[in-house]
Amino acid sequence: MSETDPDGDPETETTDGPDSADDSSAMIRPKWREDLLLIAKIVLATYVGFFVVGILSGAGINSTVGTLQSITFWAALFALGALALNLHWGYTGMFNIGVAGFMAIGAYTMSIAIASPDGSPAGFGLPIPVGIILGMIAAGIAGLVLVIPTLRVRADYFAIVTLGFSEIVRLSVQSRSLRRIGDTEYGTGGGQGIRATPVDSVIPWLFDQPVIGDVGNVFLEIGAAIGIASSVLMRGMYTGVLILFVIAFYILLTRIAYSPFGRVLKAIRDDELAAKSLGKRTDRAKIVAFAVGCALMGLVGTLWMGSRTHISPDSFMPLITFYVFVALIVGGSGSNTGSVIGGFAFAAFIFEGPRFVRTIVRENLGTDFPRTAYGAFAELGGGDPTAMIGYVLYQQADEVRYILLGVVLIVIMIKRPDGLLGHRKEISAGVDLTRRGAVADGGRPAVGGDTDAAAADDRQSNTGDDNDSQMETNDPDTTTAENGGKDHE
Amino acid sequence: MALLDVDGLDAGYGDLQIVENVDLAVDAGEYVTIVGPNGAGKSTVMKSIFGLTTHMGGSITFSDEEISGYRPEDIITTGIGYVPQNGNIFPSMSVMENLEMGAYILDEVPQDRLDRIFNRFPILDERRGQTAGDLSGGQQQMLAMGRALMLDPDLLLLDEPSAGLAPDLVDDMFDRIDQINEAGTSILLVEQNAKEALRRCSRGYVLVQGQNRYVDEGDALLADEQVRQDFLGG
Amino acid sequence: MGVGNTGDNVSNLIDDTRDRLSSLSGQELFALLLLLGIAILLIDLVRRLTMGELALGRLWRYTWNGLVDSLYIALAAIGLSMTYSILRFANFSHGDLVTTGAFSGWAVAWVIGGWGMYGIGELVLFSPTPAGPTGGELGMDVLASPVAILVGLVAAALLTIGVALAIDRLVYKRMRDTGGIPLLIASVGVALALRYIIGVFWTVESHSATASAPIIEDFPDWMWWVPFDRVNLHELTLVLIAVGLIIGLHLLLQYTKLGKAMRAMADNKDLALITGIPTERVIFATWTIGAGLAGVAGYLIVLDRGQFSINIGWFLLLLIFAAVILGGIGSIYGALVGSLVIGLTINVSLVWIPADMNEIAAFTLMILILIIKPDGLLGGVETA
Amino acid sequence: MSDVETDVTEVASEDSENDTETASHAVDSPILAVENLEKRFGGIVAVDGASFSVERGSITGLIGPNGAGKSTTFNCITGVHTPNEGRVVFDGDEITGQQPHQIANRGLVRTFQIARELPEMTVLENMMLAPKNQIGESLWRSVLPHFRGEMVEQEEQLREQAWEMLEFFEIDHLAEEYAENLSGGQRKLLELARALQTEPEMLMLDEPMAGVNPTLEHKLLEHIHELREQGYTFLIVEHDMDVIMNNCERVIVMHQGAVLDEGTPAEIKDNEQVIEAYLGGEI
Amino acid sequence: LDALGAGDNGEDADARIGVLQPESGDLGDLGTPIADGAELPTIQLENEGVDFSIDLRREDTETTPDVGVNRAEALLDAGYPAVTGAAASDVTITCAEDVWIPNEVVAISPASTSPDITDMDGNWLLRTAPSDAWQGDAMAEIAVEQEGAEEIATLYLNNDYGQGLNDEFVAGCEDRGAEVLEEVPFEPEQPSYDSELESTIGEEPDLLMVVGYPESGQVIFRDFYSDFDDGTTILVPDGLIDPSLPGQVDNPMENVMGTAPSARGPGRDAFTDMYEDEFGREPGVFNGQAYDATAVLILATLAGGEIDGATISEHVREVANPGGEEIGPSNLDEGLEMAANGDEIQYLGASGSVDFDDNGDQVAVTYDIGRYHEDGYDVEDTIEYES
């Protein structure tokens, strides 16, 4: 479904222009197909890689598929986060490093809304979709409250403000004072967090839904046939839902990107005063973009915690924000496709990769490794390199992951500050700007002098109905003549 | 041997080459102007002399010393002063501090030069304590000149010193450059006010697309029909 | 066209209202509210003191703790502020320089303190096996092993400087001309890598480094004016060294060209080059001072607390940032003032709020002050 | 070619007088009136009670020594700064203290002394940004399918307009270039072209010719005259007296934050005070 | 070929046990020895050369619920239907609700003491550790009745464990007529706990109860002894009992009393010997419980004869609860044979007699009361509890 959906959409909406219908689907998203192909290629290559290595190292098919599903889950989650962040940072240039805080607001709001009324702390027992929507709204409102007074704050100060805000959120939900607010039973549960009762957890709920449930059951049967446990497939179902959300986010953000609104955002990023002086309501655009981005982050929070039945403040450490950042940076900020690819690459190679390596080390070298660097060095000195390998890759897998994360960030910033995809020309306009409207030939017309003939014709045919343009009084012949003059130089 | 001799200079930013095979000489006491269209690479040549670009080839000698590859902090000690086109003041420091920074490499601030500069630009004296960034465009330009003069350089590189100046100050500026030149300092000037600059200088270069196009005496260039038409606006 | 106009009136109205809110008067409103709030709190403080709800001793203790916290925050914040203004980026790895100072300094102190009695590996890694010594067994306090502790202090500064310079060479130097945000991101990378490289060697578990602090309880008569009944010598050492370093730094920047050169560089790096300021050397000096102070801060925190883990600097980082920004970047006095505000806020606020909300108070204050003064308290005021 | 150009300039300046008379929409009241404007920065009074007005359809020059307060006046008029005192009236409405975007949307658009192109957008994107009342500028309209169709239609229209404008300024060959890669002069052209895309009534240009090569300068002036004929009003800050004297109908002279004199170029040239304060010995 | 066999050798294993413990993170210090204890039965059986092959895999929760769930899923995917895990109640609860209960995995937690676990499905989540509902009450009894404290303050780690135990303790104290002056939560790994101590000790209580883990405990006690030591009695639960603490804090800590679920089961001596032989140190808190959990899971698997959660669940109480031949750490190998033969057995463990009630909790618990001294910690007394 991931392929038909987004592709079909733009075509249906642009059929109103009589002669542009053919071109414009290609024009609106110049690299649509290539982008999808690129994503598919990278995902496929990674899957095959992990699968082969997993099977060869003896992890077993179910276990390996489990790893793949886990990668996909995190990939979808980080892609969602990166897409939302891209709206803030990539497009509007608002450096928000408080992502975790907005995710927390979304997740907590949802949890309080859906948790059972007789839990401790109590919830409101609302249906899950209501909880999700409330979570989004709460995060969006929090974004509004934060951004309006801080619009004038410098970009790097704003970053620290958002980071401070996310810590305020985390510390607040953790605080004893909000554990149960006042004398009510309701609250955040403090350090204990909130437990949404298992009955309410999302996956069983999903299986109760008409179509999704049926599809899910079919998958379960197929899985059973090839030796994949239902637990993996159940989780896969949830991941499937996340992927649907990724597609929705992608379409939404791509639409924003290729629109005048996206153009205003980009202009704000480049030079806000210039945009303002051209009559753009930059403050409003910033507020809207920030609030929407925050709402999306809240949604990501609800989706993340939706796969859990228990939510606690520890899940929203600032590190989560940096994960999302790395995902975005790996793919290249400013590019939605990059965000998706970045999310995937991050999940596969940085987030799950070291754990996977750890599994492989265990399968092949056992687990009997020294626990301290001291021991590792002692055994290394005694001529046993596996001790060191085991120490680093097995005992210290977690540390190694963080080091890897750090090094990746540094290397990308030095070598490819524009991300893996490099600097991408995503032109923010609803139509392809590189050619004049009614140029009939299918090829890419060269820009500049060569198009002049076509352009001049074009203008004549256009001026009739173009009554808004001040430029219509412009005599086409003069322009052509001037161009000719220029060519002589 | 010329005081400054640029020979076959190739330079640019990072991997991007802007200037190609440029030759340029300034004799002791000479007043040389570079003119050319926007983006021709004039400023880049100036920056290259001062070691601020990526050196890609050719030689730059000053007082018989090869200075290409020197760091700016070394070049300034050889006796070259430089007033760049943009960002030529320290905006959050006071006027006085800006001037003091001009004499950074000296052990103490030479009072006589300071007085001379205040004589030349009385507004600076008036505004000693003001934050330089709040000066108007023209005032900043004067401050930048003053700063460069603090070291009494042998050669002064000036990048569009008259840009943004009021007409009386433009004249004034040119007069002062003449004076500085007459006092023995060689001048290498980049100007968009090309006619005035060429009129006053002894020799002029026309730089186009990173390459030398014309070299001649200033008046001769002014008289050259082709040059007038293409670069001086007729 | 006309399509674009629907609802424009409404949005214009919204626009206007918002413009009015976010204009200067809005800021003034916030400032007024903040001042009002502070005034109310002060009145309440006096009330509590007079009504006996709050013992004077406790208030004094909160204040003293606030001062101590301010000092080590200030040591780190000054360095951060300097690198911020000269290298033009928010260095997220600064907290991990604090960590580096703690680990490197105490490793050296242990080696000296336990020389010959225990293996080097055991000492450097703070007893990785249960057989190793504890800080108490090594007598790691300022009275029992002053030399080890002093050498450790110097080593903390030097080794942290070394690490910072090496990182600058490897990472930041290659990015001198990129903007602040890429550098910031790279510094997050440096922070993670540095912290967990330390983690690989020292594990993520906590270590206890010192013996318990010697306490003076009997004061000689001439010290009647001291408002304490007991003095923790480690805390006192922290205070003395920190104050000494801050004064020393003030003198250094006031009476040498370095201070001016740093300001000039912070202002306009290209022009600084042109005026003959050896910018790379200034950067070197900046790292030296900044990292040195950070390292000392880390070392002293451990001296005071006795125990530490690789997260020590990271957990401090946000407070350090809050201090720097509150004070206004680029001014060491700003960093000092900011540190004081933060240090006192997280402690004195306990009069009114529970301990698990004191950092919330600090961050909220930071955000409020930024809204009122977007350049920080001393922003724009030029100091050494 | 240069001959042709100079001719055009002269013709244009003669024409312009007829033009103002015949322009159908000409109203007697000035398009812009500044009354008693004052702006202080701490102790410095940058603008000190300046009052002047700009006639509809004219090219008016604003000159004055460095630091006279010209840029600050611009900033106060266009909402970048809020004046401490005084009123600004544009097209009959008071705009004092309004936000830059509100003022721009009323048809008063400015360029900056140092060009502010949007560096990481292409020249075309820069151009597409400017037009007013774009359907897709609100989030919902840019996203919801219902509006999307209309938006695409409008975008196509704007694209045509942008190309035409670029051709008019002869920078269409740079359309796909990132703005940050343009040379100084090209940026000035782009800024002017972009400002025109907003379909303003009046343009305020802050030193449009500074740092621009003389040849390009002539072209720019030629464009300005052509545009004036189409009904635009110009207020130009410029230090190049040739530009001011040969192209403006009226000249306002500022000195120390106040208006020193106002009149035709010829009148200004003869004013002793002006000569002393500003023009030096040049003329 | 080894590579192919190693992972999914479950095909030929007789029992497959996952061990999910926090080997790093906040509880890393405690979790690793617990995991060692959980692994000990398989090491023992291998050394004794039994005919059964038992496949055991250790995973690390890093003391966070997210990683815990991730690793629990990994164990599930790799085909381990029985898990000794986890520690830290929030991790255990999350794993149980998200992974074990929905997928019918039998988990026995050796170290999670949160009262909330009692309410969870006792078929899939059991524990050899006792509920804090009892310990909180036991501590309250010690504090109020034994120590005679009338005004009490508490300092607790702000998580499931700390909050849960604190709630029980406070309720217990108030029931017994004592006044609780302050309840102050604290965050792990803060540079200083002065402010928390100020708000508790500053109120001058008769007794301070502190719940936490050694990581933060070290700092709290250091701060206490450097600035707040006025001889106030401090009462700590198992989480803060760590014989190395006085050395780390550099203070004899003689005013600190502790309570911990006793590990004085019938098989304790045999277990302690084996543990010391294998790992070269004394067993710590919950190590015996961990051994028992693994042992019971192995026995239940063999008794059921199938590597399948539901089957194991059916047989857990059968092998553990009274009735049948007594099996303990010393004769575990015999127990295996008997279980496989379908004989009725009763496991009596290292930590206690190991009888599960319907909720999966222990039927009876003994608590040790002890005190710190210069060289460590010694148990001085015990109290009995029965549900």
Ligand SMILES: Nc1ncnc2c1ncn2[C@@H]1O[C@H](COP(=O)(O)OP(=O)(O)OP(=O)(O)O)[C@@H](O)[C@H]1O
């Ligand atoms: N830092 C830089 N990095 C990359 N390219 C640059 C940089 N500075 C200038 N350029 C490019 O180098 C070319 C020459 O620029 P330069 O500033 O030397 O021109 P110029 O002759 O001084 O023009 P002007 O008269 O407008 O000042 C231009 O195309 C410009 O875009």
Ligand SMILES: Nc1ncnc2c1ncn2[C@@H]1O[C@H](COP(=O)(O)OP(=O)(O)OP(=O)(O)O)[C@@H](O)[C@H]1O
């Ligand atoms: N932001 C500011 N803060 C303080 N003073 C300022 C500020 N902006 C301008 N000034 C002062 O206001 C006066 C007028 O400056 P302005 O830039 O308007 O002059 P100008 O007429 O445009 O000069 P120029 O022709 O040199 O650009 C100057 O003395 C300047 O120092």
Ligand SMILES: [Mg+2]
């Ligand atoms: Mg230049």
Ligand SMILES: [Mg+2]
């Ligand atoms: Mg100006």
